[in-house]
Amino acid sequence: MKSYHVKNGGGLASLIIKEHDIPAPGPHEVLLRVQAASFNYRESLILRGTYPLPVKEPDVIPLADGAGEIVATGPGVTRAKPGDRIVVNSLVKWLDGPFVGWEEYGTQLSGTLDGLLTEYIVLSEETVLPIPEHLSYEEAATLPVAAVTAWNALTGIRPPQPGETILTLGSGGVSLFALQFAKSFGTHVIATTSSADKVERLKKLGADEVINTRSIPNWHEAVRELTGGRGADLVVENTNPGTLEQSIKATAISGQVSVVGWIPSNVSTMDISAFYFNLVTLRPLMTGSRAQFLAMNHFIAHHGLRPVIDSIFPFDDARAAYQYYEEARPFGKIVISQRPIPM
Template identity: 55%
Template sequence: MKSYHVNLGAGLSGLTIKEHHMPAPGPAEVLIRVKASSLNYRELMILKGFYPLPVRPDVIPLCDGAGEVVGVGDAVTRVKVGDRVMGQVFPDWVDGPFARDYAAQLGGSLNGMLTEYAVLPENGVLQIPAHLSYEEAAALPCAALTAWNALSGGRGLAAGETVLTLGSGSVSLFALQLAKAAGARVIATTSGEKKAAQLKALGADEVVNYIAQPDWYLAVRELTGGQGVDHVVEVGGAGTAEKSIRSAAIEGEVAVIGSVAGEPSPFNINLIMYGMVHVRPVAIGSKAQFTAMNKVIAVNKIKPVIDRVFHFNDAVAAFRYYMEGPCFGKVVLNHE
């Protein structure tokens, strides 16, 4: 079997492919023939050397992946050979709030999914919704679950509330789709007419062009009658943090996904206190949240937005394409 490997800070030139013996599952583990995987911004952070969680040397990258169970350990009872499954980014995080004890993560301190075969703990895999292909399922574990946690993991999202999403990255697109499935109104920001049309086709009720309107929070407040939005899915980091807070309603929630610039996001404490805004960091999500999200995805037949699919053998090209961005949706690797 073959797998790709990287080291923290080694850059794209450090992405190498190696051959290995076929792994065998332990008593509580499953062997998966990986059919597809996908890229997230965390992979670029690892290549650049500023990922905040531990990364093992020569790690197999990518936390997103889906495949078929081809072997099970003696103690495995929840899955069987032939099942279509996805890996969970934090295999030890079953439920409840995030804790240091759950920090082991695929493609970081644990080997990830950019491989032909992977061994995962039985508790770290979930069944793929029946309407999704392997390529579509591989898009869910990181970005979709992060969006779900951003919307439901804090104060919760109720039908009729308003959600603000920023740009057209994968987390924002999943947040748009999941918010609409919950009966929310969605305002999205973007940089041009083409993407505005794509966002509206995906379900956005209003779209604000942040190039044409640099102080886009004013447009957001105007669209909400001066009240502001109930939820902001904040993915922009230093460049958008203050405007996201200014967009939020009193007692609104800003779910912080991270800083895409690799720098801490500056949050103005006076703005937070003046608006009584709840600022909540999001660390992907637990298995319980993943399970709940999958039910919503299955019932509503939600499908991920995929920008482009590369073959497993073209992983370097896939990384380069993703790095050059911006993409509208996920960049996926087909392993078959």
């Protein structure tokens, strides 16, 4: 079998392919034939050596997102069988409940463990979930990080209520999933973008209003205007590039900002008076548990939702996929597939 490996901080030059024996599953483990895997921003951070969490040394098989087919099971497995189409939860030990600690739940694929840019991988049966029937392997491979993070951002405290206003920022993977989920909950969605060509695409995906942040740099004022001065009930804040201050100012009294990513280091110099006067709740979050993933998959199946995919690359062109992800401004997920790609 073949697998790709990168070094933490080694840049794209460190991406190499290695040959291995196909591993055998042990007790309560499954052998997965990976059919597709997808990119997240964390993969760029690992290349640069700036990912803040531990990364396996001397190198790691990248990509935390993936889906495939179970081809063998070890003794005692009850959650899957050969032939099952499954998707993998990237935080392999977080099964349910709140995130209580890094040692308990922080073990993750493409970090402390090898990821899914490989032909085969052995996993605990606890980390595999059935794919919604209407999704392809390529679509399912986009779910583990971006979709589960968006789901947690929206529902981690309580589900959004019809008529509430949700604000999503930009067109990254988490934001696009959050937009789709929020519309399916019956909420009013405002989206932002810095690209004029993405305004209509966000509207077609369901955004009720889209604010172009290049033409309206003080976009929190536009959010207030669009909501009659009230602000958004919940903001999915991606902290890239440093949008937290405006997100707080765009939030309604007693509203919530779900913080995806890392709070910027310059937070002490921000004008965050709205945080105090509006009683805004800042909620940093990790991806999500297996229980949240299962609930999300049921929601996706019920509403017939499909992930937005920008491009699909073949397994042999992983380097080209990395280059495209690093250099392009994709609208949707970048996927590497091990199946024939339709032309």
